[in-house]
Amino acid sequence: MNQETQLVAQVSTLTLRYGRTIALDALDLALPAGCMVGLIGPDGVGKSSLLSLLAGARKIQEGTVTVLGGEMSNKRHRNEVGPRIAYMPQGLGKNLYPTLSVEENLQFFGRLFGHGAKERRRRIDDLTRSTGLLPFLERPAGKLSGGMKQKLGLCCALIHDPDLLILDEPTTGVDPLARAQFWELIARIRGDRPQMSVIVATAYMDEAQRFDQLVAMDAGKILATGSPQELLTRTGSDSLETAFIELLPEEKKRGYKPVDIPPLELDDGEAAIEAQELTMRFGDFTAVDHVSFRIRRGEIFGFLGSNGCGKSTTMKMLTGLLAASEGRAWLFGQEVDPHDIATRRRVGYMSQAFSLYGELTVHQNLVLHARLFQIATQDIPARVAEMVERFSLGNVLNALPENLPLGIRQRLSLAVAMVHKPELLILDEPTSGVDPIARDAFWRLLIELSRHDRVTIFISTHFMNEAERCDRMSMMHAGKVLDSDTPAALVEKRGAATLEDAFIGYLLEAGADQESSTQETSPQEAVSPSDTPLIAKETHHGAPRHRRFSLQRLLSYMWRETLELRRDPVRATLALVGSLILMFVIGFGISLDVEDLNYAILDRDQSSLSHDYALNLSGSPYYFSERPPLEDYAELDRRMRSGELALAIEIPPGFGRDLVRGRHVEIGAWIDGAMPQRAETVQGYVQGIHQHWLQERARQSGAAMEAATVNIENRYRYNPDIQSLPAMVPAVIPLLLLMLPAMLTALSVVREKEMGSIINLYVTPVTRAEFLIGKQIPYIGLAMVNFLLMTGLAITLFGVPITGSFPTLALSALVFSIIATGMGLLASTITRSQIAAMFFAMIGTLIPAIQFSGLIDPVSSLEGTGRFIGNIYPASYMFTISRGVFSKSLGLGDLIGSFLPMLLAVPVIMGMAIVLLKKQES
């Protein structure tokens, strides 16, 4: 066997940049097949980037990546080996769908890889039985604990018998028991399928001990490779953590000192924090369950526990951010009160996520916080300078925190929390994601604050070695404190070798294994998990060969999207209720009828003839409503300015007399021109009424009619009463049928991008067309439901009947829904955030539809670009069809000329969306 076959993957001169940042710097690496390789190093050194490149999820910029005997830059090879690679991205359950149940998630992945229903059932049962997830098949993935989420992620990854398993920090934030179980599981899988290669990234150095090969990385470069033993001997260290620090380049190590903790001297027994039976419930979920503890002044007190065990919630209750459901707590002997401003000045708080203003510079952040903490203005510069000095922020003063490395941001957060010299610091997982050197530096600062400035420190962590540095600590699990004491005492109590073992002991005692563990068995099903092989030993290359198009995969995405949509109340509501609300608003709101116009008369004649003229106006059928008469010009001016009058008629003095004598008389009509459209209509009305009066008078006086020699007969077609509703409703339906579905589909793809599940498009055999069309179909269905609802509303509430062929309308609505959802997909392919997708979808649908598609002015009245857009925009044709069917009693035959352009638009829009969607992260 040559060397090639023994390598599962090989990269050479691999470079990756994100903008100006270099994530991977000319990397050369060969990874042996059939063993477990660990990438070690802190966050942000390029581990995840490397793994995503190996999985084919990210586009290669420079260099070559060879995986399973072929170049990953080659699309055909990627398609071929795709089904043989399983990739579990970083973050708990990142590629899972939180609203879908365990079963549904597994079914989805099974279908994507082309397994039949029976085969899926068998595999799902096998996998869940051996991982202990079987009893939780019905539970939504989002409601699983961190450890269970990771197990589910593993099941999803293993459903297609991969040859290469890529795991990106699978155990970060998982409690030690679940972590131990996870690694046991991996070991068993490897026992069953020894030919499978596993590549794992991890930030926990203690885990790395069990891997076959290690690759230590830092700043996009490889520090060293070798087995754990080799690395230890090479550096002469006794733990991988110190070995890693030893391996770092000289300039990073400079200034590094091991953390040294002077003994604690307590001056008095006063408590800085005291909590009694603190409880927090969210609905029927108890996040914190009767927690009590007492922290003495000057002490470093630690909370150790996994993600979601209630550490943060407890801290939030102490800071007054959350009001406890039960129990009480005291800070410095005073009961915690969310409205107590004075106590807040004695406390510094650093939350889990980095939460400073990214838009303010380091200096601005410090000054802002100093000011908000009401430090006297003259003291601020000195105080800020002191913080800058102490936390070594001098050279980043004017940088934006967003652009700083995590370690420095952490120091900044601490500086901000300390700027008002608090007596108590509450730190919620301040070091997660920070490299070991920065972490130790951070701890030295904490120890100095504690021992030198006598600041009480309450800190939470999920790192064992950090918990060991605390004076006293509490172990937490599922909202309960398991035990509190000094770390050494806790280890001793359990008779364990390490703090980790002690913690696992406490977890087992608390029954943590019952909820999620492998021992979950019902009497009938006393199959020990290790008896069931996790994966069929004979490797039939389970996954069928890559096919260009698979209906099953398409349907799989469709099915999943439908489930997700059904479980997202906000989107579903918007989709169904939104269109009805908007139709109501637009239908009743946009009225082009001009009626009930207010007018008043300034009658300066007061003769019988002038009264007759006035009467003629007020007697006109429905357009005008008369207001109290005007007295003089000043009043006319005032009332017109206020907007009360749309029309003012002035009858001059001597009107009656002059008229009888046959002299030329002139009646003045002032129209409010502020709204030009309305003014024009008013003009028309007034002229008509005036004309009518003249004719009436002529008839009465028996004079011959001279002017009117022609009778123009107006026939208002399709809408004889010229009402707004019958004109507007047929146009509003297409408008809403375009806007809302477009927005929903736009969101649906971008949501996956934001939540991370888009990774499944990158690394599973699903093609872009299957992905998009599969996601589109549920929304087309939804749009059609909307269409029926809106049509129903039109017929019933608005009383606008359909005079033409309903099947024609329904068919065109179907084609139009495909177009609308297609436009949404198009918008989503070019955007990254949901907000941008929404914005694009709105702009791209509303503006052309309202302005250029004949909603108000017909396309034939437009000029230039507007006309061009109107002619190619599908909404123009839908308006014609909708009006034709609603008002003009037309059928398919009459409207075929508008149908064809819409049909033509379907492949154009869908084709563009498919071409523009990327199958790899760039």
Add this chain to the structure above:
Amino acid sequence: MRRIANIYRLGIKEFWSLWRDPIMLVLIVYVFTLDIYTTATAMPETLNNAPIAIVDEDDSPLSTRIVSAFYPPQFVHPEIITFQEMDPGLDAGNFTFALVIPANFQRDVLAGRTPDLQLNIDATRMSQAFAGNNYVQQIVMGEINEFVKGYRASTAPPVELALRARFNPNLEQSWFGSLMSIIDNVTMLSIILTGAALIREREHGTIEHLLVMPVTPTQIMLAKVWSMGVVVLLAVTLSLTFIVRGLLQVPIEGSVALFLAGAALHLFATTSMGIFLATLARSMPQFGMLMILFLLPLQMLSGSATPRESMPELVQNVMLLAPTTHFVELSQAILFRGAGIDVVWEQFLMLWVIGSVLFTISLTRFRKTISQMA
């Protein structure tokens, strides 16, 4: 004093946050420049290029004269069709008007027999149907009168109607369009900016940070209200000066200062509304969706697009509760009709009342939900 200082500091911070948010900045600039310009110029004059077809069965000098009387910009050059082509053409929407001139039309006119002209109008196109009808009538009658005059002595009508449009003598759409789009954009932007400011804090986790500091929720909210209000007011002022008056040459009748005072009151109401919506939404996308459902009715039913008096009674009354209705009324009165405070004080008062109510409701809701945001 401390409180005011805090509100001031937090407001300044909002400016910085906005300044470093390029998308919002682009949106503000776009909304107050290009958007206003395009709405103003793209709005066609009331009757623009209306498509008309004529069935000329007479083919006389008079009918030819009528045909040639229709020309751009009000009408397109008429299409001469046969009677049979008329219905399909109207059905397909090829033209809005179809005028039928019957055979022997000229003879009958000259003989004083009052023949019938038939004008078919596609009434599904409301806007053209209405105004166009008047135009067609006037043009046809004018042509016939002119024509007849050559044969007969005519008498001037005994009473003339002198029509004068006030405030916008030539009824130019761009005057209306530009100012109305400013008014609409004030509402839209103020809601977006304040809502986004709150959601941004929430998404970045900074709200939690504020809450552990000696700052009260009222201060946090007031800071957002004043700072985003100032941004919108500034943008409006610039836009009125440079885009509306400068570029579009639209005269403003009344006092800009008075209008800005009204806008400030309105902003008090809408920024509060922005906060309120942001407390309902859990993320930016949800906020966006909610906004569409709120903003569209607020704008469409406020009277800025179509006259209020044409809406159903119920809608009119409900909309009296919306700040936009009063803001649109006072803006139209001040900007178009040059009204002073003596005329619009009622709207000012209403805005103040609505603003206070909205502010109180939002503040209550903000206080209640803020702890869940952290």
